[in-house]
Amino acid sequence: MKEQLEAIRLAAEKGVSAALDEKQIEELRVKYLGKKGELTALLKQMGSLSPEERPKMGQLVNDAKAKVEALITERKAKLKEKATELKLKSETIDITLPEKATDVGGLHPLSIVTNDLIDIFQSMGFDVLDGPEVETDHYNFECLNVPEDHPARDMQDTFYLADKILLRTQTSAAQVRTMETRKPPIRIICPGRVFRADEVDATHSPVFHQLEGLVVDKGVTMCDLMGVLEQFAHEIYGDSVNVRFRPSFFPFTEPSVEVDVSCTECGGKGCRVCKGEGWIEILGAGMVHPNVLRSCGIDPDVYTGFAFGIGIDRITTTRYKISDIRLLFENDKRFLEQF
Ligand code: PHE
Numbered sequence: 001m002k003e004q005l006e007a008i009r010l011a012a013e014k015g016v017s018a019a020l021d022e023k024q025i026e027e028l029r030v031k032y033l034g035k036k037g038e039l040t041a042l043l044k045q046m047g048s049l050s051p052e053e054r055p056k057m058g059q060l061v062n063d064a065k066a067k068v069e070a071l072i073t074e075r076k077a078k079l080k081e082k083a084t085e086l087k088l089k090s091e092t093i094d095i096t097l098p099e100k101a102t103d104v105g106g107l108h109p110l111s112i113v114t115n116d117l118i119d120i121f122q123s124m125g126f127d128v129l130d131g132p133e134v135e136t137d138h139y140n141f142e143c144l145n146v147p148e149d150h151p152a153r154d155m156q157d158t159f160y161l162a163d164k165i166l167l168r169t170q171t172s173a174a175q176v177r178t179m180e181t182r183k184p185p186i187r188i189i190c191p192g193r194v195f196r197a198d199e200v201d202a203t204h205s206p207v208f209h210q211l212e213g214l215v216v217d218k219g220v221t222m223c224d225l226m227g228v229l230e231q232f233a234h235e236i237y238g239d240s241v242n243v244r245f246r247p248s249f250f251p252f253t254e255p256s257v258e259v260d261v262s263c264t265e266c267g268g269k270g271c272r273v274c275k276g277e278g279w280i281e282i283l284g285a286g287m288v289h290p291n292v293l294r295s296c297g298i299d300p301d302v303y304t305g306f307a308f309g310i311g312i313d314r315i316t317t318t319r320y321k322i323s324d325i326r327l328l329f330e331n332d333k334r335f336l337e338q339f
Pocket of ligand 1 (some may be wrong): 169250284309
């Protein structure tokens, strides 16, 4: 019986030392220590021993059981440790590896130019305002001294959403909204999208961008208008560019001008970009019409002002030498990545 015990113990020890995972160990535990296990079976055979031998043998079997049990616990712990180690190893991150290159977004050229324009006018003391894209006839036309029968109100030029509700055709709508809520001195700009029912071609789009400017105070003159706009043109295009003021007409300014800069492509000699003119028109401007001031509750005998509307798309295409305005709206990544 002793030999049998020794054999079982050895086999158990061998088995446990060789076990590779917890499942195998559990199987061994049942095999040797379980209710029907081999060592338990030996204890049951003790009845056949003599009364003197019984306690000795009982002691031996219990010792063997304890040994096997201790071995199992130890092996279990070791296996667990090994498993953790393996897991950690497999999950190790090499923090010295370079990261995967990711596509970084950039600003749209129109946003770059708009931001630059805002910087220029902010540094001259202008506030930046926002106006709604859906406007009323009242703000877009009526208060701006655009008479009922003016062709600009025509369905062909203006996108109407409902009776007297439209997509603003000009950021000038912001002028009136500003003068209704602020009192002079006023110095604001309002950049934004405007909409006109234009046929799409290389220089026209039904959606384009303007930056409106408005200055109202006592003693504001045409000289102030010219000084501010000349300064602006030089900041955008550089000091070498020539600036020209041409008489023009807008219902809401009197007198009115259009401002050209010498062609950025040919320098004024005349080329395809300036259509042989040597000049490129970048904005419309003028002294705020007394009727407009009056319609906003500002006394034209006390205050004067000037307003301007800059074509942001035109500034963008000339600055970056973009030959077709449609490129600005197609959002082709290959085009946009160049800015
Ligand atoms: N709103 C005019 C346009 O869209 C531009 C402009 C603005 C002219 C302000 C004069 C004063 O053409």
